[in-house]
Amino acid sequence: MSRHHNFIIAIDGFSSCGKSTLAKALAKKLKFAFIDSGAMYRAVTLYFIRHSIALDDQEAIDNALKEIHIDFIPNATKTEIHLNDEDISEEIRQMYISDKVSEVSAIKAVRVAMVAQQQKLGSRRNIIMDGRDIGTTVFPDADLKIFMTADPKVRAARRYLELTEKGEDVTLEEVVENLASRDHIDSTRAESPLRQAEDAIVLDNSNLTPEQQLHFVEEEYLKVKALKIQA
Numbered sequence: 001m002s003r004h005h006n007f008i009i010a011i012d013g014f015s016s017c018g019k020s021t022l023a024k025a026l027a028k029k030l031k032f033a034f035i036d037s038g039a040m041y042r043a044v045t046l047y048f049i050r051h052s053i054a055l056d057d058q059e060a061i062d063n064a065l066k067e068i069h070i071d072f073i074p075n076a077t078k079t080e081i082h083l084n085d086e087d088i089s090e091e092i093r094q095m096y097i098s099d100k101v102s103e104v105s106a107i108k109a110v111r112v113a114m115v116a117q118q119q120k121l122g123s124r125r126n127i128i129m130d131g132r133d134i135g136t137t138v139f140p141d142a143d144l145k146i147f148m149t150a151d152p153k154v155r156a157a158r159r160y161l162e163l164t165e166k167g168e169d170v171t172l173e174e175v176v177e178n179l180a181s182r183d184h185i186d187s188t189r190a191e192s193p194l195r196q197a198e199d200a201i202v203l204d205n206s207n208l209t210p211e212q213q214l215h216f217v218e219e220e221y222l223k224v225k226a227l228k229i230q231a
Contacts, residue, residue, distance in 0.1 A: 006122075006124075006125055006126045006127070007032070007126045007127075007143050007144075007225070008122055008126070008127055008128075008129070008139050008142040008143050008144075009023075009026070009032070009127070009128040009129070009142065009143065009144045009145075009146070009217075009221065010129060010130075010134035010135035010138070010139050010142035010144070010145045010146070010197075010200075011023050011128065011129070011130040011131075011134065011145075011146045011148060011217075012130070012131060012132055012133065012134050012135050012136070012145070012146070012147050012148070012194070012196070012197070012200065013130075013132075013146075013147055013148030013149055013194075013203075014148070014149055014150070014155065014179075014183055014186075014194070015155065015159070015179050015182045015183065015186070016150075016155040016156070016158050016159040016162075016179060017148040017149060017150050017155060017205065018148065018150075018158070018205060018210070018213070019038075019130040019131075019148050020036055020038065020039075020130055021210060022130075022148070022205075022210070022213050022214060022217065023036070023128045023129070023130040024079075025210065025214050026128055026214060026217055026218065026221075027127075027128045029214065029218060030126070030128070030218075030221065031126075032125075032126045032127055032128050033072075033121075033125050033126065033127045033128070034072075034079060034127070034128050034129075035072060035118065035121050035122070035127055035128070035129040035130075036072070036079075036081065036129075036130060036131075037114065037118055037129055037130060037131030037132075037134060037138070038101075038130065038131055038132075039070075039081045039089075039092060040070050040081075040114050040117065040118070041101055041104060041105040041110070041114060042092035042093075042097050042101050043068070043070050043081060043083045043088060043092055044065075044068060044070075044104055044105075044110055044114070045092070045097050045100050045101045045104040045105075046083065046088060046091060046092055046097055047064060047067075047068050047083060047084075048061075048064065048100075048104055049096070049097075049100065051064060055103060055104065055107065058109070061107060061109050061110070062109055065109060065110065065113045067084070068083065068084070068113075069083070069084050069085075070082065070083055070117065071085075072121075073087075093166070094168070095163060095168055095170055095174075095178070098178055098182075099178060101182075102181065102182040102185035102186055102189075103185065105132075105186075105189075106185055106186075106189035106190075106191065107191070108190070108191040111133075111137075111191045111192050115133075115137060115138050115192070118131075118134075118138045119138060119139070122138070122139055132186050132192070132193075132194040133192035133193070133194065135147070135197040135199075135200050136192070136195060136197045137192040140197070143224055143228070144201075144217075144220060144221055144224050145197050145199055145200035145201065146200060146201055146203050146217055146220070147196040147197065147200040147201070147202050147203065148203045148204075148205060149202065149203070149204050149205075150204060150205050150206040151206040152176075152179065152180070152183075154206045155179055156172065156175050156176045156179055157172070159175050159178075159179065160172045160175045163175065201220055203216060203217065
């Protein structure tokens with residue numbers, strides 16, 4: 001169907017835009033594999049915190065990356081994220097990880113290591129991958145690129161609700177500050193900054209339901225698929 005002999009959908013965008021929610025639903029609908037690239041950077045962040053890796057210690061970072069093995073293990077209800085054979089799916093969603101993940105993901109060596117793993121995953125099957133630089137750096141030749149955005153207030157409210165439903169003791173002001181900080185770091189970092197690919201389709205979901213978002217992207221997928229079949 002394409003030059004990589006499979007179909008790759010790249011979904012990029014800001015934090016708390018619902019990228020993973022959309023990607024998971026689309027993967028289920030299309031029977032594609034879902035790869036959460038953000039979870040990979042959160043896993044690295046967790047490892048760095050647990051092992052007290054200083055973010056300015058290049059040697060320690062390089063050595064740590066050699067010891068980090070991340071897998072996506074599907075079960076009956078979801079796909080678990082494993083770090084060195086440990087299910088860390090819930091742990092990496094904690095606020096203390098969110099506070100550090102943008103700093104960790106801005107490190108060149110970290111991004112190089114994760115991009116290599118992501119590209120390897122995408123070389124073997126039809127996938128949907130979400131993140132910050134999937135359509136620009138990881139898969140610049142992806143078959144379909146979606147760039148998601150939403151009003152900052154809407155994003156903060158969604159994230160606050162998500163955290164409080166999990167029992168996190170956090171204020172809305174802390175969430176707003178965290179998202180603003182992450183947006184700044186993600187957009188201004190030297191290595192693979194967050195930016196919209198020129199050929200990406202923008203999806204502003206400030207006022208869209210999950211079902212409407214899914215329908216929108218599915219329609220775009222069908223258009224691209226039809227064109228590739230004709231070609």
